[in-house]
Amino acid sequence: MIRALLAFLLMAIAAPVVAQDAPPAPRPATVRVLLTTELGPVTLELEKERAPITTANFLRYVAAKRFDGIGFYRAVTVAPGFGLVQAGQRDGAKLYPPIAHESTTQTGLRHGDGAISMARAAPGSAVADWFIMIGASPAMDANPAAPGDNLGFAAFGRVVEGMEIVRQIQGAPTDTNQGEGVMKGQMIAKPVKILTARVVEQAAP
Numbered sequence: 001m002i003r004a005l006l007a008f009l010l011m012a013i014a015a016p017v018v019a020q021d022a023p024p025a026p027r028p029a030t031v032r033v034l035l036t037t038e039l040g041p042v043t044l045e046l047e048k049e050r051a052p053i054t055t056a057n058f059l060r061y062v063a064a065k066r067f068d069g070i071g072f073y074r075a076v077t078v079a080p081g082f083g084l085v086q087a088g089q090r091d092g093a094k095l096y097p098p099i100a101h102e103s104t105t106q107t108g109l110r111h112g113d114g115a116i117s118m119a120r121a122a123p124g125s126a127v128a129d130w131f132i133m134i135g136a137s138p139a140m141d142a143n144p145a146a147p148g149d150n151l152g153f154a155a156f157g158r159v160v161e162g163m164e165i166v167r168q169i170q171g172a173p174t175d176t177n178q179g180e181g182v183m184k185g186q187m188i189a190k191p192v193k194i195l196t197a198r199v200v201e202q203a204a205p
Contacts (some may be wrong), residue, residue, distance in 0.1 A: 032201040038193045042162035051107045051156035057099045066094045071191030075170045083109050085169045088129030095192045103142040103151045111140040113157035123151045131167050132137050
């Protein structure tokens, strides 16, 4: 009885040591893309392991230089420090086919401050328009308990450098006469150009 109790106590003492010595789980693989804008550089870290379809689509446009020369054309301010800016390839001749929707319930990603996500109409319609969050917006995450289209938007990375540039873009003057529906008045009068978009670093898992 005493020996059994001693053995149990030794195991209980040793358990935390084993847990502390265990190697950390490998970080999901990412890739970094540098957007050189008219206002300065913005570096994105894209989740190529957790959101492989959406990231591969973005990188396809980068590799073909189809994001060179496009602009941030939309700026939304819902409240101070909260909103988004949107950019994308709007030339139909330079678009690839729509991609499958990767919801946040699939990827585990969230629409936090600086998150980059795909714009879409119906699920599976996203092509080459994307937005960057200013402030967190859980309402853009998938919500299986909600009625109707509850799949949210496909977050696939985040800004790791240059959020001050993103906030400058959000503050750009908008044209009150441009835009349709909910987007009326959100079109930037003089879109902020992305000069180049280039892969600058790939991280192994």
